[in-house]
Amino acid sequence: MRAGPWLVLALAALTLSAVAGRRWPRTWLVLIVAGGAAAAAASVLVLSGAPGWEWRGAFRIGGEALHLRLDALSAVFLALVGVLGGAGAVYAHGYWSDAQYPASAPRGRAWWSVLVLSMTLVLTLSNGLHFLVAWESFAIAAFFLITLDGGARAVRSAGWLYLAASHAGTLALFAFFALLSARTGSWDLGPMNAQAALAPLFWLALFGFGVKAGLFPLHVWLPSAHANAPSHVSAIMSGAAIKMGVYGILRFSGWLPVPNAAGWVVIGFGAVSALLGIAFAFAQGDLKRLLAYCSVENVGIILVGVGGAMLASTAGDAVWGRLLLAGALLHVWNHGLFKGLLFMGAGSVLHATGTRELSRLGGLWRRLPWTSLMFAVGVLAVAGLPPLNGFVSEWLVYLGLFDAVTSRGPSAWAAIFAALLLGTAGALALASFVKVGATVFLGAPRGPAAAKAHESGRAMLAPMGALAALCVTLGLAPTLAWPAIARGVAAWHPAWPATAAPLALQAIGGAQLALATLLIAGAIVAWHQWRGKLARRALTWDCGYAVPTARMQYSSASFAGIVTGWFRWILWPRLALRRPRGLLPARALRLERIPETVLELVIAPVGALFLQTASGARRLQHGSLQAYILYVVVALAALGAMVLEAGAR
Amino acid sequence: MMIVLGFVLRLALWLLLAPLLPGLINKVKAWVAGRRGPPVLQLYYDLARLWHKQVVMSTLASPAFIIGPAVAWVAVLAATLLVPLGPAGATLSFRGDVILMLYLLALARFATTWAAMETGSAFEGMGAAREVSFAVLAEAAMIAAMLTLAVQTGSVSLATMLAPSVGTSAVLLAAGLFTVLLVENCRVPFDDPATHLELTMIHEVMVLDHSGPPLAAILHGASLKLLLFAVLLTQAVLPMGTYSPAVAAAVLLTGVLVVTVGVGAVESLMARFSFRRVPLLLTTAVLLCVFALLVAWQGAA
Structure with a gap:
């Protein structure tokens, strides 16, 4: 077929x-x-x-x-x-x-x-x-x-x-396909391993x-x-x-x-x-x-x-x-x-x-x-x-x-x-x-x-x-x-x-x-054999603690705590901590947040810098006609100077 | 017929000999401390007693609380079938079985920690978190150790990888693997199997809520894992393939005994490390195995 x-x-x-x-x-x-x-x-x-x-x-x-x-x-x-x-x-x-x-x-x-x-x-x-x-x-x-x-x-x-x-x-x-078509002369794709000159394009891809x-x-x-x-x-x-x-x-x-x-x-x-x-x-x-x-x-x-x-x-x-x-x-x-x-x-x-x-x-x-x-x-x-x-x-x-x-x-x-x-x-x-x-x-x-x-x-x-x-x-x-x-x-x-x-x-x-x-057999046998021996269901034995609450369970952040510490150099965990104070503490807080390290510490600052530069350049455009005419005159003068200098050489 | 007989023999060796090791370790510890200590066969008695006991289950736990220990036990047992037992060989051997062995041990770890988390206890959460976190570095060390053996022998099957010795890198590899043995089996200086009511425990605190036959499966599985690592360590270091069968059997038995006594001696002479220093020691184990790999690379060139 x-x-x-x-x-x-x-x-x-x-x-x-x-x-x-x-x-x-x-x-x-x-x-x-x-x-x-x-x-x-x-x-x-x-x-x-x-x-x-x-x-x-x-x-x-x-x-x-x-x-x-x-x-x-x-x-x-x-x-x-x-x-x-x-x-x-x-x-x-x-x-x-x-x-x-x-x-x-x-x-x-x-x-x-x-x-x-x-x-x-x-x-x-x-x-x-x-x-x-x-x-x-x-x-x-x-x-x-x-x-x-x-x-x-x-x-x-x-x-x-x-x-x-x-x-x-x-x-x-875009750059990859444009360069590829410029070098091969066609947009058509297919095996072209023989053309060694195309190799650097791989980095773009x-x-x-x-x-x-x-x-x-x-x-x-x-x-x-x-x-x-x-x-x-x-x-x-x-x-x-x-x-x-x-x-x-x-x-x-x-x-x-x-x-x-x-x-x-x-x-x-x-x-x-x-x-x-x-x-x-x-x-x-x-x-x-x-x-x-x-x-x-x-x-x-x-x-x-x-x-x-x-x-x-x-x-x-x-x-x-x-x-x-x-x-x-x-x-x-x-x-x-x-x-x-x-x-x-x-x-x-x-x-x-x-x-x-x-x-x-x-x-x-x-x-x-x-x-x-x-x-x-x-x-x-x-x-x-x-x-x-x-x-x-x-x-x-x-x-x-x-x-x-x-x-x-x-x-x-x-x-x-x-x-x-x-x-x-x-x-x-x-x-x-x-x-x-x-x-x-x-x-x-x-x-x-x-x-x-x-x-x-x-x-x-x-x-x-x-x-x-x-x-x-x-x-x-x-x-x-x-x-x-x-x-x-x-x-x-x-x-x-x-x-x-x-x-x-x-x-x-x-x-x-x-x-x-083996695993399924083991699981079935264990469940049937051992469930028969089930004496009773009891409270989780928290080393004698009689009234456990759900909040006492190990949380996601504490489970990952050790490894988060090892990878601190890249994870940059941010901690917000409010310790219990006084004789009768009312509120305590511990918040841990893992930032998007690459985004927040690399790309965001670069982006902010770019925007700052761009908004600096924006001051050139302010709607005042006289200044625009000045730009044109200055640009023309600069061009004229360049042409004259080139002619002199 | 011979195949079935060999299989039953190996299975019996693994299953019956394993509980001896913790007994020996305890005997060594008692001897160093000048006590008489529990009988060498204590774990057998414990297992027999636990097997007849009833089970108490947490109100929060799902069926996986019971099934977890069974799965972990089957996984460790399956891993032992891949490890050659000196002249008796391995039950199953193929290219890449070494990776299956590592991942079967990981499956056992998964099942144990999953069952521990069933209870919603903070203690068991702590134990499980430590178990899986320390295993990260132990796993890296194990991969490096297995790469060392692969480089040395040009093979990726345990049966041939464990036959010759590693030459000059044997000392490094022995030290690295011994450290991994200690952490994977939750011995001093990483964990103290003698107590389970401290905040710094790993394995013992994970099984706090287990009772009866599931606890027996956990204890037997842990001893099986200890024996597996002892056998692996002995064969990785000594040139097993060069001995005649009888000598090889004797050497393997002696090697396992030496490792066991070594664990007991470490436990007698050292205190448990503070928690901050555990990653340091584990990183040392990784480095030892990586250096063994480099030495093996040079030696085999």
């Missing part, structure tokens, strides 16, 4: 859904799920060995012929967009319904369709000019989705920050796509945008949209020659992103902001794989590069699935309690049993623990790094650095998600909001269940995904053709399955 018809079907359904979105929610839902499914089907066809699809239209848009292409690399990303686009739409049907948000829900549906449609186009358009148009419409659709709830000040400023950062990236991409991917320190827009967006939007932003940046980096490092230093830079920034992203995540006290920072970490892990693959391809196509790239691509899927799941779970919590503050939540497992269960699956996956999917992709990346070290080439040093940072980041991810799971779902409710919470409806639980099931499937049967991933790798670098799954991966698949069986 050919992938083309499915892709056309997907594009048609998505376009129709954008039109239908405002008026007919049910038609919209059917169309967008059909469109997502068709896009995923097209990708699966390409990834399971159908020939890649390429189509050149006869008619021109903006003077350029339409050129669509779906190869295995774009199919990897398109499958994720299709799945998350469909799942997120079903979730939105319950989460952001017309009944609750009569003003913004119709708009939200239309922009959702535009977002999914433009991401599909970004992944398939093979012409620089059209790519830029699709990229821009993708960025704008995301802006309108982030600011769907435009009433709140935090939401608006997050939206503007996103828009500004996104356009800084787009500016670099890395910056432009790095902003979108949320690479540290270009991530400044990401935490506030993902935290303040409606949760289904956060899910697709974190799950799929930032992967467009990864796609861009992969696409143009595969098609264009890259400078020799590229691999080193990408693996270095990836490793640093992974460590600092998760360090910031651990210190956060806002559920969704924590998840957003965790996305910075996961993009870092992906880019460690990508950078390692670049190093390997310049070091004589070493085999470990294939493992690293396969790990990165698999992690693109895995992170999309579990982060989508986690953001939807966070949306459920927000829906039920009305707060994202970890210090107001707690004890939700009793009132939100299904959300808790599925969130726990996401937590296990994101912490990279066996037997779920997050472990498989991280394991592939680790195996590639270890192989790079044992190969003892110059790239071994980059691999050692990356492996050490990834190990530390992995332990921090575990710490962060123990903290999240515990402060949100375990213990006693920390406030009235958490105590009166209610479980979400089926429309919200069903897509979470579907994503959780995919996480489990990819974890227990990684060999199922291997052929698809291997074709993606081959599309990036033809010297690494798709082969059968390595023996080690088959072994890890078997081990995961056996482990899952």
